[in-house]
Amino acid sequence: MSNELILYVWDQLTAADAIYSFSDLNTRINSLLLQFCELYKQLDLRYCSLSACRFLCHQASTMIEWRLGLTVIKLGNRYRCSQMDMFADEVAKSIVGSHFARQGKSCNNAPKNIFRVLMTYNKQIQPIFPQLASLVVFQFISINEDSRDTLLFAIAGGSSMRTFTWNTCSNQTHHSRALFDWLFRCSVNLVSYKLQTPPLENGFELKYEYTIANAYVPHRSLVYLQISILNLNTLYVLLHYLPQLKHLDVYISSIIDSINTTDQYLASKLNYPETLRVLNLRNLRIRGSDCSCLEQLMGKFTNTVEEFSLCLTHYCTDEVDVCFNGHRLATVCSRLPRLRSLHFAIHLQFIERRRTQTLTDFAQTFRTPFWLDGPLGRIQVCMTYDQVFNFVQMLSLPYTFSDNILFYTIDLIDVLFNNSEEEKERPNNLSIALRPL
16 A cells, blocks of 8 residues: 555544554554554544444553553543543553562452552552653543542553543532542642533532641642632632642632622632632622622732633622622722733623613613723623513623523613713614624
């Protein structure tokens, strides 16, 4: 086969299927695999066939070329086999086999829980891929403790790890402790950590008492964190142990009660990173009249934050005067002298039907100098009022929160923009009304 024909066939296959189909045929093809498929360096099993997955799971865990050269692993596919369990099982078999080989014994009659015993009592187990720098996991089915610990400690536990991404399926937050233990005990040189749950699922939880009892120490290399967490306390604890953090993207699943004093006490007790530049609050829900928890959080980064995104839902029980609006957001942002970029979406849920004038009142809060000609320049704001579900939305344009549902109306009577007084005097026709969108 010519090189051109081989490369054409590879273009029609995933890298994993190409390696499965052509590896070990001859030296020339192996050389092409090394050059174009990065053989022994990257293993992407997400879209490969079942036969290729089985083959490569076994090869990667047993061949010395894979074990010493592998730098990137990507696992998980909704429509294929359970790749995580398959790959973890092959790695566990390899570790158990190596353990008995060092003792000059056969592992044929080893007990079924031998790997769990080795993981529990043998703290010196070395990661099977010492050069692994990136692990990407898309978990579409539940995972057991053995497979989880294999992926975390036997595969991703090396000092070469730099990026870690784990997107879980539903009902997996009971793995919280293991995932946080790995972060603060094994990932000594990690730079990026992404841990997310599906939308509308509870996030992961980390309690301060647990970190004290287990002697957590601050992480000295992590600069990027994208995470789904249960509550505000978990955020405070994470910030306390991440002094080098520069980029924070967080989804908080629980509703924050404004009368809860526990959060406020913990917030004042812990330390915060002095390097944070980007803060993205993808989901923040507050119930009650007091929104000081947001002001308290932002006050910790007064002299650091340069980019700020906020997706806020305020349950204010029909008290219009205490709703989070343009005045309150402008107050928060004006205390951030280094702020250069702002995006927001504010959702206000009412119980009783509001007057149409309500939307106009909210629009006025975004017609102040801060929004029309402030330190960030002119910020275009769109406001909508849904008369069926009784909610008001206020959002900056363009809308940037792609993972949050945007409720909207096609009735232009219930849509306003923070136009200046001069613009309001222009003829009110359809093209002008749609222009800001």
